[in-house]
Amino acid sequence: MQTDARVGVVVEDSRQRALSSGHGDGGVGDGKRRFSTQQQSQTLKQQLQHQPQIGTLEHLIAGGVAGAVSKTCTAPLARLTILFQVQGMHSDAAALGKASIWKEASRIVSEEGFRAFWKGNLVTIAHRLPYSSINFYAYERYKGLLKMIPGLDKHRDYVATDICVRLFAGGLAGITAASLTYPLDLVRTRLAAQTRTMYYRGISHALYTICRDEGMRGLYKGLGATLLGVGPSIAISFSVYETLRSHWQVERPCDSPILVSLACGSLSGITSSTATFPLDLVRRRMQLEGAAGRARVYSSGIIGTFGHIVRTEGFGGLYRGILPEYFKVVPSVGIVFMTYEALKVIMSSKSADK
Numbered sequence: 001m002q003t004d005a006r007v008g009v010v011v012e013d014s015r016q017r018a019l020s021s022g023h024g025d026g027g028v029g030d031g032k033r034r035f036s037t038q039q040q041s042q043t044l045k046q047q048l049q050h051q052p053q054i055g056t057l058e059h060l061i062a063g064g065v066a067g068a069v070s071k072t073c074t075a076p077l078a079r080l081t082i083l084f085q086v087q088g089m090h091s092d093a094a095a096l097g098k099a100s101i102w103k104e105a106s107r108i109v110s111e112e113g114f115r116a117f118w119k120g121n122l123v124t125i126a127h128r129l130p131y132s133s134i135n136f137y138a139y140e141r142y143k144g145l146l147k148m149i150p151g152l153d154k155h156r157d158y159v160a161t162d163i164c165v166r167l168f169a170g171g172l173a174g175i176t177a178a179s180l181t182y183p184l185d186l187v188r189t190r191l192a193a194q195t196r197t198m199y200y201r202g203i204s205h206a207l208y209t210i211c212r213d214e215g216m217r218g219l220y221k222g223l224g225a226t227l228l229g230v231g232p233s234i235a236i237s238f239s240v241y242e243t244l245r246s247h248w249q250v251e252r253p254c255d256s257p258i259l260v261s262l263a264c265g266s267l268s269g270i271t272s273s274t275a276t277f278p279l280d281l282v283r284r285r286m287q288l289e290g291a292a293g294r295a296r297v298y299s300s301g302i303i304g305t306f307g308h309i310v311r312t313e314g315f316g317g318l319y320r321g322i323l324p325e326y327f328k329v330v331p332s333v334g335i336v337f338m339t340y341e342a343l344k345v346i347m348s349s350k351s352a353d354k
Helices: 002-022 028-049 056-073 075-089 093-098 101-112 114-118 121-147 158-193 203-214 216-220 223-251 257-288 301-313 315-319 322-353
Strands: none
Touching (some): 075 257, 075 322, 101 114, 158 203, 158 216, 158 223, 223 322
């Protein structure tokens, strides 16, 4: 965090030097634009200097807790999304046409009970704690490293440069976190997809059964589709969030930072989900391939799975479950960023008091 702040100040100082030295002969309009841009640069500079500063352990805790809180709050919608995504694996076209969120929610309550909405939530938390910790921490570290690339602070288009840095840092962070925690993500999907037949009794039983029936490689089934999806998803999410938040704080500095984080996080979640949902759906289908009671219908990798879905369900099949995903992602991503920012403020204030 300290490195990010210093690099950000260097960027802003360079921007001001370029503005004051590169356009000295402009007219009155140019002078007003320079003054306005310098004001915004100064505001951004002050924001960077006053960002909450926390250590590595606090950073990991803030990211992990934020992810766990967010996933627990939105677990019912997450399970509905998974069930909709995998319907095409075992339903005919007529049944798929009659599917609705309300009918599926009613079926869960009547057949499995209300608590079934949180089926697999324990493994979700077990996955989300390390995943979010690594994700947020790696993002800040990657961003700091990318900003220290020689000559980057002298680039003329600073806005585009910042966005590119956020995109690359987010993509690298997402790939890192997903690779390290993938087996838990696969187990979570299989537990959440169980309905009447309970083949997996829990996290340890699922891990043991998958290794026994499918080998160690079974724990990484669908990893390729996951990395293809999670890289751009996290990249878009972080870059949209930070860009919107920075712009909002410049234009409306008196607004509550917590509410700003909630709103910007929700918008970033919608953007990233829309862009990467088909890859997420393919990932879910591939994770369930070969699971107990399910036929092997996808045998030609990511491209073959895409083709099979389009042939059997149409292009709309690639967005099966997008509605509950939207209902989930608006509060989910908003809550995770809001909780993360709030915990950073709390932890930095406690560190300052010591």
